[in-house]
Amino acid sequence: MAKPRNSILDLLTYLAVRVFAMIAHMFPVEANYATARVLGDLLFRFDRRHRERAMQHLRLSFPDWTERRYRRVARDSMRNITYLGVEFLFTTRLLTPSTWRRHVRFGDLSEALRLQLERRTGVILLTAHFGNWEIAGYTMAALGFPSVSVARRLDNPHLDRYVFQVREAAGQRIVDKKGAMKDVPEVLDAHGSVGFVADQDAGRKGAFVDFFGRKASTYKSIGLMAMRYGAPIIVGYGKRLEERFEFEIGVQRIIHPSEWAHRDDPLLWITQEYTRAVEDLVRSAPAQYLWVHRRWKHRPKGEAETSDGVA
Numbered sequence: 001m002a003k004p005r006n007s008i009l010d011l012l013t014y015l016a017v018r019v020f021a022m023i024a025h026m027f028p029v030e031a032n033y034a035t036a037r038v039l040g041d042l043l044f045r046f047d048r049r050h051r052e053r054a055m056q057h058l059r060l061s062f063p064d065w066t067e068r069r070y071r072r073v074a075r076d077s078m079r080n081i082t083y084l085g086v087e088f089l090f091t092t093r094l095l096t097p098s099t100w101r102r103h104v105r106f107g108d109l110s111e112a113l114r115l116q117l118e119r120r121t122g123v124i125l126l127t128a129h130f131g132n133w134e135i136a137g138y139t140m141a142a143l144g145f146p147s148v149s150v151a152r153r154l155d156n157p158h159l160d161r162y163v164f165q166v167r168e169a170a171g172q173r174i175v176d177k178k179g180a181m182k183d184v185p186e187v188l189d190a191h192g193s194v195g196f197v198a199d200q201d202a203g204r205k206g207a208f209v210d211f212f213g214r215k216a217s218t219y220k221s222i223g224l225m226a227m228r229y230g231a232p233i234i235v236g237y238g239k240r241l242e243e244r245f246e247f248e249i250g251v252q253r254i255i256h257p258s259e260w261a262h263r264d265d266p267l268l269w270i271t272q273e274y275t276r277a278v279e280d281l282v283r284s285a286p287a288q289y290l291w292v293h294r295r296w297k298h299r300p301k302g303e304a305e306t307s308d309g310v311a
Helices: 007-024 029-046 048-061 067-094 110-118 135-142 157-167 177-189 221-229 266-284
Strands: 104-106 123-127 148-151 173-176 193-197 207-211 214-218 233-240 247-255
Touching (some): 007 067, 067 135, 067 157, 214 266, 247 266
């Protein structure tokens, strides 16, 4: 049974966040990035647990790097967390139909947009904990390409309402991860687009596929839905350009149903293929990945698990 929440503490936390947001908006976004950079450096220095986890993940993923480079990329990765906070606060203010050109540039989206415009089938949109993983969905919704994204609700009900209002401000719809299996089939049946963050540990029952040379538990549900609905999978990204509110939105890989139609194990192939696309994306800018994330928490049968999620 879940521990009862402290309603007063939840309210005070929410008020503190709103006050912080009000103060942040009194200054230019560039000044907020500078503050976030300092906070990220402090996080790296004093949060030993997450710093060491990030560095160990990097050591195992890039064994030929120097220790100095591990520290630099781990620090920049933890800065990325604080940058996300700034970007959340400024997204609705800076990304509008009349101003988005100042902040966003696009890679080649022609095929991805064609699939969504033709609506011959549903489309599954995937991203990872890379760069700003919400900016693509928000921007595309603001430009008239709304999708339904699956996300976990926040435990604090006041913060939950606030965060979801911001996420949905441009027309994107967010559905609770716990009830997604009811909403997602309806969207795909209607040939709509559904988005997931696809690099989360799926527990002991997940499909174990290669990710940076190690087995990582990955959800089977994405592949199963793609197979059931004949839906292409688009692996996209929102990459931050330097340390400012500017992004590149693009597509890393599109996986078409014809590619898995004759595979011996199409579910495993699909899961490995989009995971490989995520790895290629992360390799393009390792500092923008969330290396503190416990991606390798669960191990295949016969391998020992670690308490901190480092394989």
